[in-house]
Amino acid sequence: MSEAAREQILAAIRAALGTTRISQDDTALDLAPSDLPTGVPELVELFCERVGDYQATVSRAEVEEVAGAVAGIAARHQARRLVVPAGLPAGWRPAALELVEDHDELAARELERFDGALTGAGLAIAETGTIVLDGGPDQGRRWLTLLPDLHICIVQATRVVADVPDAIEILGELVRSQRRAVTFVSGPSATADIELRRVHGVHGPRRLEVVVVTGGN
Amino acid sequence: MSEQPFPVAAAKALRDTQLRHNLGEATRTIRARRAELVAERSDWEALREAGRRIRDEALGRLDVHLEALERSVTNAAGVVHWARDGEEANRIIAGVLHQHGATEVIKVKSITTDEIALNAYLEREGIRAWETDLAEMVLQLAGERSSHFLVPAIHLNRAEIRDVFARAFDLPDLSDDPEELTAAARRVLRERFLTVPFAISGANFAVAETGTVAVLESEGNGRMCTTLSRVLITVMGIEKVLPRFSDLGVMLQLLPRSSTGERQNPYTSLWTGTAAPDGPNEFHLVLLDAGRTAVLADRIGRQALRCIRCSACLNVCPVYERTGGHAYQSVYPGPIGAILTPQLARLEAGRSLPWASTLCGACYEVCPVKIDIPSVLVHMRGRVVREAGVARSERWAMSALARVFSSRRRYEAAQRALRLGRAPLRVGGTASVLPGPLRAWTSARDLPEIPDQTFREWWRSR
Numbered sequence: 001m002s003e004a005a006r007e008q009i010l011a012a013i014r015a016a017l018g019t020t021r022i023s024q025d026d027t028a029l030d031l032a033p034s035d036l037p038t039g040v041p042e043l044v045e046l047f048c049e050r051v052g053d054y055q056a057t058v059s060r061a062e063v064e065e066v067a068g069a070v071a072g073i074a075a076r077h078q079a080r081r082l083v084v085p086a087g088l089p090a091g092w093r094p095a096a097l098e099l100v101e102d103h104d105e106l107a108a109r110e111l112e113r114f115d116g117a118l119t120g121a122g123l124a125i126a127e128t129g130t131i132v133l134d135g136g137p138d139q140g141r142r143w144l145t146l147l148p149d150l151h152i153c154i155v156q157a158t159r160v161v162a163d164v165p166d167a168i169e170i171l172g173e174l175v176r177s178q179r180r181a182v183t184f185v186s187g188p189s190a191t192a193d194i195e196l197r198r199v200h201g202v203h204g205p206r207r208l209e210v211v212v213v214t215g216g217n
Numbered sequence: 218m219s220e221q222p223f224p225v226a227a228a229k230a231l232r233d234t235q236l237r238h239n240l241g242e243a244t245r246t247i248r249a250r251r252a253e254l255v256a257e258r259s260d261w262e263a264l265r266e267a268g269r270r271i272r273d274e275a276l277g278r279l280d281v282h283l284e285a286l287e288r289s290v291t292n293a294a295g296v297v298h299w300a301r302d303g304e305e306a307n308r309i310i311a312g313v314l315h316q317h318g319a320t321e322v323i324k325v326k327s328i329t330t331d332e333i334a335l336n337a338y339l340e341r342e343g344i345r346a347w348e349t350d351l352a353e354m355v356l357q358l359a360g361e362r363s364s365h366f367l368v369p370a371i372h373l374n375r376a377e378i379r380d381v382f383a384r385a386f387d388l389p390d391l392s393d394d395p396e397e398l399t400a401a402a403r404r405v406l407r408e409r410f411l412t413v414p415f416a417i418s419g420a421n422f423a424v425a426e427t428g429t430v431a432v433l434e435s436e437g438n439g440r441m442c443t444t445l446s447r448v449l450i451t452v453m454g455i456e457k458v459l460p461r462f463s464d465l466g467v468m469l470q471l472l473p474r475s476s477t478g479e480r481q482n483p484y485t486s487l488w489t490g491t492a493a494p495d496g497p498n499e500f501h502l503v504l505l506d507a508g509r510t511a512v513l514a515d516r517i518g519r520q521a522l523r524c525i526r527c528s529a530c531l532n533v534c535p536v537y538e539r540t541g542g543h544a545y546q547s548v549y550p551g552p553i554g555a556i557l558t559p560q561l562a563r564l565e566a567g568r569s570l571p572w573a574s575t576l577c578g579a580c581y582e583v584c585p586v587k588i589d590i591p592s593v594l595v596h597m598r599g600r601v602v603r604e605a606g607v608a609r610s611e612r613w614a615m616s617a618l619a620r621v622f623s624s625r626r627r628y629e630a631a632q633r634a635l636r637l638g639r640a641p642l643r644v645g646g647t648a649s650v651l652p653g654p655l656r657a658w659t660s661a662r663d664l665p666e667i668p669d670q671t672f673r674e675w676w677r678s679r
Contacts, residue, residue, distance in 0.1 A: 009506045017278075108445055
């Protein structure tokens with residue numbers, strides 16, 4: 001049944017294309033050279049500005065200040081219990097908060113009860129103010145950053161790339177070699193479905209807090 | 218098919234002042250946002266050209282890319298199905314769900330599943346489909362149809378949506394504040410996300426090279442459905458394939474700017490096959506033809522298959538802005554719908570849609586993959602007349618005209634006859650309505666006044 005459908009569709013495509021079939025894929029896309037900055041400080045500057053446009057809160061910290069910055073953000077949101085991926089660097093974990101490491105058996109319903117999630121980011125895209133989660137050890141499962149209502153995301157300055165094609169190029173390696181699932185996050189969950197009025201926190205986190213870390217790796 | 222010609226359906230919409238107000242507001246707002254963000258990119262034209270090339274490459278070797286996609290998804294532990302039409306796709310999807318004994322399924326917004334009327338099919342099979350996109354959920358509960366790709370419930374105002382929710386969720390005290398309405402939807406759907414392990418999604422793109430599927434969204438319902446479910450079924454038209462992973466670098470820039478007028482939409486999910494423990498442990502990809510290979514066979518019309526469903530052409534169209542989406546009587550409204558609907562239906566439906574346009578060209582200007590919609594509209598008008606045999610009176614008129622024009626004697630006699638016959642056509646100084654079957658011509662046009670003397674008469678008397 002399915003085999004017949006497959007053959008019939010492929011035959012219809014071949015007949016439809018006839019002599020107009022392209023024999024070879026073009027590889028070069030000839031994108032115009034980007035006019036974006038290339039230095040890390042300039043990219044971080046642009047990233048922070050663009051994240052801010054999405055009504056996410058962005059702050060900067062030196063590498064030794066991260067835990068303190070996270071504690072301050074948590075306090076502002078009255079968040080005491082945060083879920084974290086197992087690979088989150090020790091230096092990012094504030095001592096004053098209850099941090100629970102995620103594991104495969106932690107059910108969605110339990111994840112939902114946390115005040116927030118604290119993770120790193122695989123990449124960040126300056127031009128669009130996007131955080132890229134690629135399932136790396138400091139980010140963990142995708143549920144983590146979806147179910148709790150607050151997401152605190154630590155972005156290392158060295159992981160900020162200029163634009164979407166730069167990010168896709170790096171992610172392509174991870175997808176080809178490990179089939180990693182990837183999520184782009186650009187601001188908090190939102191809808192404009194009712195009279196185009198923007199409302200935040202439809203299903204994903206209502207609040208997104210980004211901390212950009214300079215210094216270190 | 219109980220289809221009305223576009224002018225009849227449009228006339229009803231034009232009398233709805235609330236609808237016209239909502240549409241005007243919505244299209245103006247989104248149009249302005251898009252223009253602002255496109256202007257920010259000095260390389261926009263190069264990006265559009267790259268998008269066009271990628272989509273033409275995808276279509277130009279569609280068979281090869283689909284076979285590659287099938288291999289990649291299979292290697293990533295996914296199952297690929299091929300469906301010749303909507304009925305076959307529906308049967309495949311219901312089959313997978315029955316295998317797991319599913320009675321409920323959560324859905325991410327997908328125009329393709331609207332096209333094949335999946336929800337109604339599943340209902341007959343005893344499976345309740347939950348639309349989880351806010352607007353889609355409103356429409357499902359209200360029993361209404363989408364009127365815009367991006368904001369499907371734009372024809373409803375907050376009071377109407379409030380009434381739908383109050384009834385459906387038994388919340389008599391609900392206010393019409395969008396925040397409160399959204400919160401109500403969040404509560405109801407959160408429970409579904411956590412309890413229903415079966416999900417259906419569409420695909421914005423699928424990458425042949427890696428088997429990666431991309432879903433772009435704003436609310437987070439897409440992330441919920443594609444990560445919390447144990448069994449995920451994705452339905453996509455065969456034209457949605459992209460050759461290479463790197464093509465996403467172009468398409469993920471073109472789509473949000475053209476669609477919502479954002480640099481990026483809040484969430485984009487990319488997954489490759491199954492993803493347990495971080496997502497489904499069973500993944501099905503249904504590849505749907507349903508008329509697409511017929512579109513591909515039309516060398517001019519096939520560019521409609523480049524479409525990435527951004528809806529920019531809807532927002533700039535002077536016809537869409539006034540009539541709204543329902544007048545097109547298709548899940549694909551607006552300028553793109555006017556060329557896609559009749560082609561997908563092999564001219565069995567939507568035959569009047571190629572005329573639902575002023576050919577102003579605004580749709581072509583904004584299209585992120587450079588679909589020359591005006592040219593395809595003109596081409597489709599020709600196809601409808603040649604192949605579907607409509608507009609008989611117009612054809613009769615043209616052949617009569619050919620006879621008249623071919624003889625000087627007949628031509629001059631006709632001019633005199635026209636002058637003598639003009640009196641009954643006159644209403645308030647201008648001839649306004651032609652009689653009989655010719656009335657259609659003047660229903661939307663003014664007839665020029667017939668002069669007292671023809672050019673030839675004036676020339677002779679000079």
